[in-house]
Amino acid sequence: MPAVSPLPRIYVLDTNVVSELIKKRPHPSVVRWIAETDTSLAIPFGCVIEIQRGITMLEARNVARSLELQSWLDRLLVSDMAFLPMDAETSKLYARMTLVPSLKDLWTKSPQAKDARMHQDLAIAASAIVHRAVVATMNT
Template identity: 30%
Template sequence: MSYLVDTNVLSELRRREPEPRVVRWLEARPATTLYLSVLTLGELRKGIEGLAAGARRHRLLDWLESELPSFFAGRVLPIDHRVADRWGRLLAQAGRPMPVVDSLLAATALTHDMIMVTRNLQDFGFAGLEVVDPWTHEGGVHTSG
């Protein structure tokens, strides 16, 4: 079983006092089962760029540019042809506008047969996508309908 980790999960780890359930949930999985999307890296970059210059911004940049690439080496997924194809089908089936980043993350998870790890279950209500919220369900997985 592999997991696509959403931005809000990684951001939680950078808090002064991260939620213990999130930390436990991640630590209970082998690192080799945890993946990122390039989109998550972009969202993290956007957030850090919005911070004022200072020690916190410097620490977060080091984390983004050094620690994350090292920890997730070989496990950062691109938006490739297969993901783009799945995304297009997902949008067509939805029949309604969907947030671009969330729907691309969903398409990535579906393409690679992964479980989406996020706090925002409502953002990933896509048919067949398995989602887990480590804030509330340390071991549980929800399949959206």
């Protein structure tokens, strides 16, 4: 009988999962999964970069909402939720990963993109690899 692999000790949350929690009508299955998971959850630095960038961009269009979101993010970062910083090991792995041609679309903007945002997917993946975690994402 093959060995059953244990559940991950930690889930690294992708930006789309964290962002779902602040929506006026978050997807019920995401809220339920967050509430019911027995596994530790962590927010990687790349997720914070993407969320902070979105909040900053929103300031010009909707100051009240940007202040609300900034307050939410600030509270989240001082909560008991684990935060995975950009440490030396993650930095080195991330740098190596940016040199893999097939991973380019995970960290750099597409030439066809309207905005010039740099993607943090590769940074989030590097955090997960270093911490031997699984990325929880809504991407398909």
